[in-house]
Each structure stands twice: as structure tokens, then as C-alpha cells.
Amino acid sequence: GPKVLQIPSHQIIDMGQMVTLNCDPVSNHLYFYWYKQILGQQMEFLVNFYNGKVMEKSKLFKDQFSVERPDGSYFTLKIQPTALEDSAVYFCASSFGTGKDTQYFGPGTRLLVL
Amino acid sequence: GDSVTQTEGQVTVSESKSLIINCTYSATSIGYPNLFWYVRYPGEGLQLLLKVITAGQKGSSRGFEATYNKEATSFHLQKASVQESDSAVYYCALKNYGSSGNKLIFGIGTLLSVKP
Numbered sequence: 001g002p003k004v005l006q007i008p009s010h011q012i013i014d015m016g017q018m019v020t021l022n023c024d025p026v027s028n029h030l031y032f033y034w035y036k037q038i039l040g041q042q043m044e045f046l047v048n049f050y051n052g053k054v055m056e057k058s059k060l061f062k063d064q065f066s067v068e069r070p071d072g073s074y075f076t077l078k079i080q081p082t083a084l085e086d087s088a089v090y091f092c093a094s095s096f097g098t099g100k101d102t103q104y105f106g107p108g109t110r111l112l113v114l
Numbered sequence: 115g116d117s118v119t120q121t122e123g124q125v126t127v128s129e130s131k132s133l134i135i136n137c138t139y140s141a142t143s144i145g146y147p148n149l150f151w152y153v154r155y156p157g158e159g160l161q162l163l164l165k166v167i168t169a170g171q172k173g174s175s176r177g178f179e180a181t182y183n184k185e186a187t188s189f190h191l192q193k194a195s196v197q198e199s200d201s202a203v204y205y206c207a208l209k210n211y212g213s214s215g216n217k218l219i220f221g222i223g224t225l226l227s228v229k230p
Contacts, residue, residue: 004159031216043205045217056215091160098216100148100167105160 002026004106006092007074012112018080021109023092025075032075033093033103034067036060043091049075082113116141116214120206120221127196128229135191135224137180137206143213149182149189150207150218160205163191176200201228 005024013019025032031050037043047057049067064083069075075094079086089110093103120137127133141147151163151173164173169184178193189206206221 001161033217042222043220045219048216056217058217099211102162102165103218107159
């Protein structure tokens, strides 16, 4: 089936630094998502993005978070500055449309903030 | 808000035995949410296993089935005879466009371990 890629698979950084997580969505998809899963907890929605704009975001999407997809390249999640509680696995997803359309997920980026 | 509760932790089943992973949901707003089962095999990303968007309907894929029961607000995942290759983490999820927009709301995941 359609593949979503995420780079890197693992990232370790010091608290306060900036990190950018990269997602290569399915090529003809128009909607992009980030989800966060802390170890032992449910995967939770962070944000979705369409046509260059944030459409929805949750309370987990703090001011230190930002997303963009410049010129149709990677869809990125940037955290600046990072905090200890940002340690989690971040999953990117994409879909062609909304409603009944399936969201396809990447394998996740495991972020550890020290 | 909307939520999903599923069998927690690990379920161990012997090969060729039957499986059920329980999932119940709570959804606000008029209308019915779309319901999903996703699966993550070791080392891979989350994959859609099956989805049902109409209450009362059954979805099936790879021998797995789940029926959208709106009276019981349940969407249990079942398989009559599991194989070792079914070992994975299974996530129940819902999308309730009327109240939660386009986001998926997930259960905590159930690790299925199939013993040979």
C-alpha cells in the first residue's frame, strides 16, 4: 500500500535545542498530520495541515511546535526549544481527503530529550 | 470528549486458536463515528487493518472481522484462527467528524503474541 516515510528514525538531543522531524507523505495526498505517543500511553493527535495552513491542533501542540511543508517537499514538525516532556514517538500521517479517507502512517521518529 | 477503550496490555494466544480484542467507544455529537482497527507489525508503521463507517456493518480483512455495534458502542476485533504472523500491536480508533474534526482518536493498543 501507500508508504509514508519518516526521517530520522531516532533522535537524541539536549533539552533546549531545536529539532526538526521530517515526513515524506504519500505523493498525491493533500492532508498531513502529526501524532504523538508517549511510552505506555495512547497515541494522540497533535495537528493537521492542508494547503499550507494548520487546520486543527490539539492542546498538546504547544507554542514551541511548528509545522510546514515548503514547496511540496517534506512535511516537518519543528520543536524549538525542546523540553523533557517532548520525549515520545512522533508519527506522521497523510490522507488524500478528509471524512472517510484513510490516513496512512509512517513508522515514527523516536525522540529522546535529555 | 470522544474516547476509545480497548483490551489493555498483552494478549497471548496459541496458533490456530480464536482471538477477540475488545474495543468500546464513547462519541459525542449526533451521528455515528467511523471506526477503525490499525495494526503495527514489528519494525513497521501503523497500517489500516479494517474500517467501518456505517453502524451495523461488519468489516473484514486478512481473516479479522469487526462489527460496528452502536447499541453496545463496541467494535471488537475477532479472528477464528490466529497465525504466528498476526503477532503485532492492534489499535482501535475512531473518527468523529461532527465533534472531533478529522483527527483519529486511538485506544492504547493491544499487543498480540501468538505462540507456535
